Amino acid sequence: MHRVVQISDTHLSPIKQHFACNWEPLTSWLSAQRPDLVIHTGDVTVDGADIAADFSHCSDLLDTLGVPVLSIPGNHDVGEAYHPHQPVNDERLARWREHIGEDFWVHDLENWRLIGLNSMLFGSDETEEQRQLAWLDRQIAEAQGRRLGWFLHRPLFIESPDEGDKGYWSVPPRPRAHLLDLVRRNDVAFVASGHLHRAHDFAVDGTRYIWGPSCGFVVGSEMQPGMAGSATLGAVTYGFEGRDYTAQVHEISALKTLWIDDVIHEVYPSPVA
Numbered sequence: 001m002h003r004v005v006q007i008s009d010t011h012l013s014p015i016k017q018h019f020a021c022n023w024e025p026l027t028s029w030l031s032a033q034r035p036d037l038v039i040h041t042g043d044v045t046v047d048g049a050d051i052a053a054d055f056s057h058c059s060d061l062l063d064t065l066g067v068p069v070l071s072i073p074g075n076h077d078v079g080e081a082y083h084p085h086q087p088v089n090d091e092r093l094a095r096w097r098e099h100i101g102e103d104f105w106v107h108d109l110e111n112w113r114l115i116g117l118n119s120m121l122f123g124s125d126e127t128e129e130q131r132q133l134a135w136l137d138r139q140i141a142e143a144q145g146r147r148l149g150w151f152l153h154r155p156l157f158i159e160s161p162d163e164g165d166k167g168y169w170s171v172p173p174r175p176r177a178h179l180l181d182l183v184r185r186n187d188v189a190f191v192a193s194g195h196l197h198r199a200h201d202f203a204v205d206g207t208r209y210i211w212g213p214s215c216g217f218v219v220g221s222e223m224q225p226g227m228a229g230s231a232t233l234g235a236v237t238y239g240f241e242g243r244d245y246t247a248q249v250h251e252i253s254a255l256k257t258l259w260i261d262d263v264i265h266e267v268y269p270s271p272v273a
């Protein structure tokens, strides 16, 4: 069996150490899992989108895990489409690639093709958006019968595939429609995401959607009113055996329950207009 652990939303920085206390207990828990591969589904850094030191710090930390790590960027790592202060762009993507690695990638097992996607490009109209989509088409076409599992930072949707624009929380409707069409037409067994800092596991039209919880902090209900899933800290374990797989969300009790609401004015102050 091939063991993969998904971690997410560590939000680490050498400057803003608000969530640093959860790294050590996470690494202890991880080593006990003996994974063959760790996948980080983004927001690795507090603010890699603007601060290179966050990346070198996080790259060093990921190296200490002693297992292969594949990461995909979150909004705090490479910026967001059409963001007034931190738009995703070539400069930010280059910084991610320099320190962390490819921002979209494929990882093959005997019967599985795991695909990491840079969800921050969706709806950005950056040149890289089309390059990634063309690459994704090729990865699907050349999967040679392997089943597919997708990993991305922003979930494709929150409640239902045909919902309207959920703003900050998910992929916008226009790029989402194309991606869901690919999911429906191919054997995408699961779509795993981060970003929400919530744990959830549900299925729509035969595809499983797994919200990987954060390993750093949780978000208060004022910012996520009525949202599904649970505000717990943890990780997701996957086991791939033949064409079967298991996925299980774990709450990691050794992680300290930190709420972003208590420190957001320090960690992510609103830019002065």
Ligand SMILES: [Fe+2]
Residues within 6 Å of the ligand: 009, 011, 042, 043, 074, 195, 196, 197
């Ligand atoms: Fe996050």
Ligand SMILES: [Fe+2]
Residues within 6 Å of the ligand: 042, 043, 074, 075, 076, 153, 194, 195, 196
């Ligand atoms: Fe995020």
